[in-house]
Amino acid sequence: MGFFTSSIGRKIVMSLTGLFLITFLIVHLGVNLLTLVSAELFNEASHFMATNPLIQAMQYVLALGFVLHISQGIILQIRNKQARPQNYAMNKPATNSSWSSRSMILTGLLILLFLILHLKDYFWVMKFGEMPAGQTDYDLVTGLFQNKLYTLIYVASFILLGFHLDHGFQSAFQSAGVNHRKYTPMIRKIGRVYSLLMALGFSLIALYFSFAN
Ligand code: HEM
Secondary structure, eight states: OHHHHSHHHHHHHHHHHHHHHHHHHHHHHHHHHGGGTOHHHHHHHHHHHHHOHHHHHHHHHHHHHHHHHHHHHHHHHHHHHHHOSSOOGGGOHHHHSOHHHHTHHHHHHHHHHHHHHHIIIIIHHHHTSOOOTTOOHHHHHHHGGGSHHHHHHHHHHHHHHHHHHHHHHHHHHHHTTOOOTTHHHHHHHHHHHHHHHHHHHHHHHHHHHHHOO
């Protein structure tokens, strides 16, 4: 127990859950991009995800991953603030660190707000709600983007997600102990490409259905 409540233990939990969530986002974007290919294909994939026992079991792991990642992140932030209530004047944070690395708690909490909205409108409706007669998963997913404000909130969240992932990706490897003269710059580059693909890919879906109809 002591390990998981130590600062290094919390960082390792953040790192492992972060890597797991990074993988989830690739699968999630992959399935959602099918909306741009064909409605039938997306509905089939969505049906598979909703009925496959292995995917259903993974949803509990995913929920645990999110809960641990968010709770440990908040606790780490509070502990850091308690240890160093005043920012060092000599630190010159703007020149010595990136905006994304200094704003992980801010971008993280805003993504949490997005997630609450998202789960309410998609996951909850599909799983426990009443789908209007004749409406498919595709109709629900694409229909919400008819509302321009909704699309704007989504795209703004995806941009913040991009910044969060850009720092988070390389930080996850660092906290897991990968710190190498040759590999670390490569991990940073892969992280940047990954974050851009996620932010652009999810935004493309929202913008396409907002303007294509
Ligand atoms: C255009 C962007 C997105 C679309 C169209 C979309 C669509 C969906 C849909 C249809 C579901 C319900 C799946 C089901 O229950 O069968 C869902 C669930 C979920 N989404 Fe998204 N999503 C988007 C972006 C995101 C992002 C950026 C995140 C994370 C930061 C995210 C996290 C989740 C989670 C955690 C669930 C619940 C777990 C699951 O059902 O797989 N989504 N999303």
